Amino acid sequence: MDATNVSPIFDFVLNHYPNYLFWIFYVLNLIFGAIAFKLGFARKLPLLKTIFVYVMLAVGTYIITIFSIFQMPITESLIIISLVLAIYRFRLHRQRKRNNSYEKTPE
Template sequence: MDVSERLTFFAALYKVHENPDAGMWMLYLTIIMLCVIVYKLGFAKKLPLGKSILIYLFLILGCTILTFLGVFLPIAEGLVVAALILIIYKIRLRQHKKQEMDAS
């Protein structure tokens, strides 16, 4: 069985099997970007600067493990779905609040 058949979409897109160095870095940066988006949309609260830096540091460290798993498991794809769901939720929430303000 060929390894390239088992790669996830993003791992195959970045050609991790042909150029592992550049492919893994691109996958790593993609997973970091998607994790930050999901964190900001779903979980972020106003925190002091020091605590925010600590949160993002641990987020980036956790993304290292997710990158290795993301070669054969759909980690980045799941983050894309989570980001889309949270974007839709935020849009609907904003529309609902706007309607409430218009009604009162």
């Protein structure tokens, strides 16, 4: 068994699409996945757990990038998720700021 022919999916992706296209999708998916994680995860994690999460995110992003190459809307979905979470966090920040200003005003 040849080591380069491990999986037919990987073989198809690497042989039929330009190498730069796959890596462009990978970087875009990684960036928007990291943004979605940062905006969607409420708690601060310790440093080692954060590093572990980002390493697993990089591995998982490689796998979902294969689906992006096969015309599935992975990158588009990550962009929409990031936008929705950014809007939510912005509105939450404005609401908290407004509530704090109401509490500080003397009656």
